[in-house]
Amino acid sequence: MSKVSEHVATQIHKAAHEHHTQMAKSARTKATLFRAMHKEAGMSADTQSSQSRMADALDHEADLHDQYAAHHLAAKEACEKAARDSLNKLVPDQVRGVLPTYPDVTAVTRAGQPPMPEKPNVPPEFAHLFEISDD
Numbered sequence: 001m002s003k004v005s006e007h008v009a010t011q012i013h014k015a016a017h018e019h020h021t022q023m024a025k026s027a028r029t030k031a032t033l034f035r036a037m038h039k040e041a042g043m044s045a046d047t048q049s050s051q052s053r054m055a056d057a058l059d060h061e062a063d064l065h066d067q068y069a070a071h072h073l074a075a076k077e078a079c080e081k082a083a084r085d086s087l088n089k090l091v092p093d094q095v096r097g098v099l100p101t102y103p104d105v106t107a108v109t110r111a112g113q114p115p116m117p118e119k120p121n122v123p124p125e126f127a128h129l130f131e132i133s134d135d
Contacts, residue, residue: 009079017072024065031058 031054038051107116122130 009076013072013076013079017069017076020065020069024062027058027062031055
């Protein structure tokens with residue numbers, strides 16, 4: 001199971017980056033089509049016509065989507081770096097915890113369960129894993 005930062009990086013930010021990249025491409029295509037329609041209709045190169053204003057608005061929309069795509073790409077890389085850094089911080093150690101024996105606490109077996117052994121049932125080849133050392 002992956003961590004939240006990995007999920008955010010690989011799923012959310014990656015998908016958002018791809019979405020905004022496609023939206024910017026689509027808006028630029030629409031702006032080009034509006035300009036082509038304006039030109040094909042034989043209209044003057046008036047920048048105040050509705051087609052020109054629509055093309056300019058679509059260019060602005062494409063610029064916004066490019067900014068959002070860049071933001072999500074940077075956030076994706078930041079999340080991936082955070083996931084890598086957190087993995088590098090994990091250092092295996094040889095710390096072994098020894099639980100104290102509490103005098104008032106006793107294990108109670110269930111009905112039909114075999115009695116609890118005094119010594120753990122560990123095969124000899126694995127006994128060294130369960131030894132308690134004072135060093």
